[in-house]
Amino acid sequence: MLQPIDIHKKLIEIRSKQTNSINTLSWVQTIFDEIDVQQDSVLVRLLKSPINRRQNFFNIDKVSTDAIFHISQIEKICVDYRLRFLDTKYFKGDYPQEVIAKINKLEEEHNTVLDGFKIIAPSKLFTLKEADDPLLFAPMGNGYYYLIHKWGRDLHPLRKAKFWAIKNVENLLFAVLFASILGTFITKNLFYGDMSNFGHIAVLFLFYVKGIIGMFFFYWIASGKNFSAYCWTSRYNKIS
Template sequence: MLINKVNLEKELISERKKFKSEMAILEDVKAIFAENEIERELIKQTLQEKSSTKTNQLKFDLLETDKIFHLEQIKKICIDYRFRFLDSSIFKNEIPEEAISKIRNLEKKHDTKLEGFKIVAPSKAFLLENYDDPLLFIPMGNDYFYLIHQWGNDMNSLRKWIVKPVKNISNFVITCVVVSLFLTVLTPSTELSKTVPMASLIIFLFIFKSIVAVTAYYFFMMGKNFNSEIWQRKYYNN
């Protein structure tokens, strides 16, 4: 006696026909996609709007603790790497679809509408008033922020050291002193020392004054400022 083999796909299709017509199923799927698209567009619109929201109502038990950061920790990273921490409404680059999906999933999981989005990124990534490695946050209250998504390329490991001289006024002065000492050592002063007392010190002071004058003039005339001053400012020339 031969046993007929069963094609599971055909059986499944047969059961589906009993449940709903193909047209009805397609309409249901179409409605789901349309609803999904509307929700995504609303999220994009929220990201582009200014918001005064200081906190979002999230379910504590569903939070991932490794994504919770205090404002002081964010400030430290911004100052070290010369980044800014500003509203998503002035972020000029495109926010990836993956980030939109994460926001939508988070809203459904916590049964809430998220607002007050903040982004950590280089100054050039924002439409400042007068793209390297952005981070997208939402406020949780009490100066705590929840990291939703990170995108872009990995940051150059040398960036922290490249911008270290302009981290604050102390670093700027120390850098000028070190560079001046280095140039003083390279400057021949043997003959000058015979006729001018403390020739090396005079050369050092002259070089130091010149470096400070030139760099400070360029730095401030270009509307730049120290990392510790700009990390949360939305103005281009400050």
């Protein structure tokens, strides 16, 4: 049975592949930078973030290494599963009480006031109130982010496969070629019967390539979509 996708666990898997030969404490130590941020309530800061700064101070002795991720690891998750990584001021969903409590606890433990919050979520959560697996982060500096809380439902296990073809241009071309080859061999006898030859197959293949690309870009342009690799940090749905 297919299991839902836990993005937090996927981030840990990606990070472990990239840092398995690096001493954890040594790379954690390099990402801290003390700053002052505006003293507002947690919810106000979430709704307006970033207010003042995009880095936060954390006490190295009290951080959880399972919560620290580099922007490159976040990018891979967002591109693979077609998610957005944006400032919380663009987030339209609701924040559960656990989020407020965790931020208060973190600020007390680390003797700081957090700012510059970012969130990983499907693009619809930045326009509609839904509940699909948002992850709230606070920036640490040097490209690193600290995971504060994850809530909502885990992602569908087939989400990565669903959006694989529009991950980037290369994937789209491969998908078009595969679909054209498959369509050609499924329907060649329907069009040509037993008299099909290489020329007939080539013409039919090109017909499918042209047709699939045409329909795809007609829908793509009409709906204003973009490839996952280019829109994971964009707050716009339209092609830029």
